Amino acid sequence: MASRQFATFEVAGQLFGVEVHTVQEVLSYNEYTPVPLAPSAVGGLFNLRGQVIAAVDLRVQLGLARQAMSGPVMNVILRGDGEPVSLLVDKIGEVVDLEDETFEPPPDTLSGPTRELVVGTFKLDGRLMLALDVNQAVDTSRATI
Amino acid sequence: MEDLGEIVGEFLMESHENLDQIDRDLVSLEQEPDSRDLISRIFRAIHTIKGTSGFLAFTRLEKLAHAGESLLSRLRDGVQPVTPETITVLLATIDGVRNLLSSIEENNTEEGIDIDSTIERIHAQMNAPAAAAPAAAPAAAAPAQAEAAPAAEAETPVPLDETPKRPAPEPIAEQRQPLGQILVEAGAAQQTDVASALQQQIEGDERKLGTILLEEGKAAPAAVSEALQTQAPKRSIADSAIRVDVDLLDTLMNMVGELVLARNQLVRGVMEIGDATLVRSAQRLGMITSELQEGIMKTRMQPIEHIWSKLPRVVRDLSNSLGKQVQLVMEGKETELDRSLLEAVKDPLTHLVRNAVDHGIEDPDRRTAAGKNPEGTLTLRAYHEGGHVAVEVADDGAGLNVERIAQKAVENGLLRPEQIPSMDKRDIMAMVFQPGFSTAAKVTNVSGRGVGMDVVKTNIEQIGGAVSVDSTPGEGTVWRLTIPLTLAIIQALTVDCGDQRYVVPQVAVLELVFIDGNATKVEYASGAPVYRLRGKLLPLVRLDRALGFEVGGDQGVYVMVLQADGRRFGLVVDRVLNTEEVVVKALNTRLKDIGLYSGATILGDGKVGLILDVPALARRSHLAADSERENVVEKRGTGGGGTERLLVTAVGERRVAIPLDTVTRLEEFPRDRLEHAGSREVVQYRGQILPLVRLSHLLGAYGEELEGDTVSVVVYSEGGKSVALVVDRIVDIAENSTTARRDAEEDGLVGTAVIQQRVTELLDVRRAILAADPNFYSDAMDDMLVEA
Numbered sequence: 003m004a005s006r007q008f009a010t011f012e013v014a015g016q017l018f019g020v021e022v023h024t025v026q027e028v029l030s031y032n033e034y035t036p037v038p039l040a041p042s043a044v045g046g047l048f049n050l051r052g053q054v055i056a057a058v059d060l061r062v063q064l065g066l067a068r069q070a071m072s073g074p075v076m077n078v079i080l081r082g083d084g085e086p087v088s089l090l091v092d093k094i095g096e097v098v099d100l101e102d103e104t105f106e107p108p109p110d111t112l113s114g115p116t117r118e119l120v121v122g123t124f125k126l127d128g129r130l131m132l133a134l135d136v137n138q139a140v141d142t143s144r145a146t147i
Numbered sequence: 148m149e150d151l152g153e154i155v156g157e158f159l160m161e162s163h164e165n166l167d168q169i170d171r172d173l174v175s176l177e178q179e180p181d182s183r184d185l186i187s188r189i190f191r192a193i194h195t196i197k198g199t200s201g202f203l204a205f206t207r208l209e210k211l212a213h214a215g216e217s218l219l220s221r222l223r224d225g226v227q228p229v230t231p232e233t234i235t236v237l238l239a240t241i242d243g244v245r246n247l248l249s250s251i252e253e254n255n256t257e258e259g260i261d262i263d264s265t266i267e268r269i270h271a272q273m274n275a276p277a278a279a280a281p282a283a284a285p286a287a288a289a290p291a292q293a294e295a296a297p298a299a300e301a302e303t304p305v306p307l308d309e310t311p312k313r314p315a316p317e318p319i320a321e322q323r324q325p326l327g328q329i330l331v332e333a334g335a336a337q338q339t340d341v342a343s344a345l346q347q348q349i350e351g352d353e354r355k356l357g358t359i360l361l362e363e364g365k366a367a368p369a370a371v372s373e374a375l376q377t378q379a380p381k382r383s384i385a386d387s388a389i390r391v392d393v394d395l396l397d398t399l400m401n402m403v404g405e406l407v408l409a410r411n412q413l414v415r416g417v418m419e420i421g422d423a424t425l426v427r428s429a430q431r432l433g434m435i436t437s438e439l440q441e442g443i444m445k446t447r448m449q450p451i452e453h454i455w456s457k458l459p460r461v462v463r464d465l466s467n468s469l470g471k472q473v474q475l476v477m478e479g480k481e482t483e484l485d486r487s488l489l490e491a492v493k494d495p496l497t498h499l500v501r502n503a504v505d506h507g508i509e510d511p512d513r514r515t516a517a518g519k520n521p522e523g524t525l526t527l528r529a530y531h532e533g534g535h536v537a538v539e540v541a542d543d544g545a546g547l548n549v550e551r552i553a554q555k556a557v558e559n560g561l562l563r564p565e566q567i568p569s570m571d572k573r574d575i576m577a578m579v580f581q582p583g584f585s586t587a588a589k590v591t592n593v594s595g596r597g598v599g600m601d602v603v604k605t606n607i608e609q610i611g612g613a614v615s616v617d618s619t620p621g622e623g624t625v626w627r628l629t630i631p632l633t634l635a636i637i638q639a640l641t642v643d644c645g646d647q648r649y650v651v652p653q654v655a656v657l658e659l660v661f662i663d664g665n666a667t668k669v670e671y672a673s674g675a676p677v678y679r680l681r682g683k684l685l686p687l688v689r690l691d692r693a694l695g696f697e698v699g700g701d702q703g704v705y706v707m708v709l710q711a712d713g714r715r716f717g718l719v720v721d722r723v724l725n726t727e728e729v730v731v732k733a734l735n736t737r738l739k740d741i742g743l744y745s746g747a748t749i750l751g752d753g754k755v756g757l758i759l760d761v762p763a764l765a766r767r768s769h770l771a772a773d774s775e776r777e778n779v780v781e782k783r784g785t786g787g788g789g790t791e792r793l794l795v796t797a798v799g800e801r802r803v804a805i806p807l808d809t810v811t812r813l814e815e816f817p818r819d820r821l822e823h824a825g826s827r828e829v830v831q832y833r834g835q836i837l838p839l840v841r842l843s844h845l846l847g848a849y850g851e852e853l854e855g856d857t858v859s860v861v862v863y864s865e866g867g868k869s870v871a872l873v874v875d876r877i878v879d880i881a882e883n884s885t886t887a888r889r890d891a892e893e894d895g896l897v898g899t900a901v902i903q904q905r906v907t908e909l910l911d912v913r914r915a916i917l918a919a920d921p922n923f924y925s926d927a928m929d930d931m932l933v934e935a
Contacts, residue, residue: 033753033754034755035647035747035754035755035756035757036647037738037741037744037757038647038694038695038696038743039694039695039741039743040738040741041737044737044738046755047738047747047755047757048754048755049749049753049754049755052404052405052408052749053732054732054733054734054735054747054748054749054755056734056735056737056738085733085735087735142737143737
């Protein structure tokens with residue numbers, strides 16, 4: 003039975019995951035340069051070893067209020083298509099090995115912006131992990147509330 | 148074929164280089180037809196191409212090169228003279244070779260490229276003087292028309308045995324001359340001294356000859372070291388130059404960029420600590436980094452000659468086809484530019500040169516009539532200027548017709564007629580860079596100028612450069628490109644706005660002005676902020692407003708005078724910090740779409756700073772200015788001096804002037820805020836109810852109601868009361884020199900005058916105010932609404 007590895011993280015109490023190979027690194031950073039007039043999902047820019055990385059506020063993408071950018075915020079930096087993009091999250095979880103059989107499509111009751119970002123649900127012990135569509139998650143031009 | 152790939156690649160690269168050289172040489176050859184050196188060099192280059200293509204089995208290429216070579220050998224042997232026609236045919240041959248090479252490069256085949264017609268032309272050239280020239284090949288004449296291609300194969304009349312091969316590489320090291328001999332020949336040592344020193348060596352002295360001579364005081368140290376230099380073998384060109392992959396250079400460049408950043412951060416940190424030893428080390432590191440950066444940049448630099456080399460050909464072809472005589476002068480062709488920039492500058496430059504030949508330089512007849520040399524001169528000039536390279540394309544033609552451009556700009560809606568008189572001549576000329584302008588010029592072709600100039604501008608601005616034009620009627624036009632030395636690192640000013648730091652490329656900055664609120668201040672023309680820069684009004688853009696921040700105050704701020712899109716404007720920022728070299732980082736593509744930032748960079752403190760896109764900022768704010776309010780253009784207002792300053796407004800078709808000293812403020816109200824109180828129109832304004840009077844009604848100028856969401860009003864206040872006069876538009880502020888003034892009998896006016904070449908009515912302000920509020924001047928009334 004095939005299994006996949008997911009890097010997990012929490013946003014607003016919900017556990018999310020992306021496949022490990024899409025993740026470049028995870029780090030906490032506390033100085034972001036805001037980008038005036040950018041889509042609200044753009045949390046800011048930061049300097050990753052000389053590279054300018056755009057941080058996408060996953061809270062906004064999920065239809066929630068913006069992340070408070072004062073103080074350190076966790077970044078899940080995704081390799082992206084040639085240009086790395088970061089997802090701002092609340093808390094980093096562990097890397098989990100998940101069997102394909104624990105996978106189910108997103109429940110029909112899941113709606114709103116979250117529904118568009120989620121490709122499936124994994125049943126972990128005691129909680130559910132929503133697998134994110136990486137491309138959708140970093141697409142700041144999505145209509146947000 | 149796999150193995151051949153590399154050989155073919157090298158052949159292509161080498162041939163392209165050769166062809167560029169041949170192009171140049173052919174054009175020079177036309178100037179000096181007797182130069183055997185030039186002919187030989189062209190011949191050798193063509194022969195090399197022919198030889199290699201034969202070896203690689205590119206038969207068509209070989210055939211074409213062979214035909215060209217045949218013609219050249221006749222020129223070389225003096226069988227046939229060099230004429231402009233021969234040059235044209237040879238240039239066509241080179242073009243054919245180039246087409247074949249491109250086809251080989253792109254499609255790996257030389258099929259589908261027509262060479263026969265060119266070969267036919269070559270033969271026609273060779274046979275044209277055949278009747279006269281005894282050496283003409285007898286077989287060629289008859290079948291030339293009918294069977295050109297087979298004829299070319301059958302006929303190989305040109306002896307090739309004595310063709311010079313490619314020049315042999317320079318000898319790597321000359322035979323070393325003995326040191327003593329050099330010294331004696333230079334007169335730096337006596338023959339006898341050298342002989343005795345040699346004798347000492349023979350007798351077992353292990354010191355070197357130079358040392359012996361020096362220690363015995365027989366020769367000067369400088370002379371010896373010079374002699375040693377002479378003795379050292381010179382490196383040949385082949386040894387001292389290598390080909391390097393551009394990607395590798397790019398990587399190195401990026402790394403140096405990182406190093407510059409790290410250096411900036413370190414220097415800043417060390418300065419804060421203030422430890423003397425550390426500061427010294429940091430300074431040293433700074434110096435080394437700068438030198439390294441310079442060195443790496445140099446590796447990517449190429450002389451501008453690389454792109455200029457094609458231009459003599461362009462000028463020749465174009466001027467020939469137009470029947471003009473143009474001499475091309477190049478100055479500063481050794482000026483170097485970053486390779487990637489050279490590529491980006493190539494097309495705009497070619498366009499400017501074509502444009503100058505096409506439209507700038509007049510026909511010989513017209514030039515003669517104007518008392519000029521029938522041969523026009525086109526000068527290309529390149530030079531360094533404060534971290535930038537300036538490239539000029541200057542012609543000595545008729546110059547730009549400013550009136551015509553102004554007229555055209557008005558026709559196209561780029562300018563309003565009333566703006567023209569107060570505009571700088573160069574600002575009007577810069578209109579040719581506007582996209583709308585060039586299209587219209589192309590269609591009518593009356594002014595002729597400006598075709599595709601917007602493309603030139605866009606291309607140059609894309610690489611962080613700037614374009615300008617200056618022209619003197621009858622004397623010529625100068626197009627000027629200002630190009631950054633390199634793409635990756637730019638000179639920039641860091642500025643503060645709100646609590647954030649932004650970066651403005653220095654190429655756009657003309658000057659900085661500090662606004663203290665007293666001697667220098669921001670003024671408002673109908674709500675649009677402006678600054679009087681040496682008497683001219685400079686429209687201002689507040690960066691905080693442009694970025695959607697809260698708008699700050701007008702005092703203690705800086706105005707950066709910027710130039711972009713051929714317009715000048717002032718950017719109001721909170722603070723200007725310093726100039727810095729910043730490394731431009733690409734911005735996430737989505738953020739680029741916002742259209743305000745051209746990139747990002749890492750600032751000295753390690754934070755990311757956004758680089759403002761000045762042209763985009765200009766476009767945005769001018770757009771806003773056009774849609775929101777009229778931009779009042781004010782002429783220099785000296786005040787006093789006996790002249791009266793008037794606010795000129797438009798009411799329907801008429802122009803109405805209001806003495807400026809009776810005007811308290813200019814405002815704009817959203818149309819939907821106008822309310823009715825009884826028969827009057829009123830608007831709530833600063834906690835008051837402001838009665839309005841429409842001048843169009845008052846003056847009986849019932850025209851069409853102006854469309855639009857806002858109304859422009861002139862507010863007049865006295866003794867705590869205000870009234871507002873509604874006009875269609877605020878046009879200008881003018882000084883009235885009381886000439887051509889006439890008293891009017893018409894109601895509501897005190898007279899008419901000619902202001903800016905237009906008849907303008909002078910408003911009877913008192914009457915207008917009473918019309919708005921009959922009790923305005925009566926102290927008894929405190930509530931204006933009671934009457935209504």
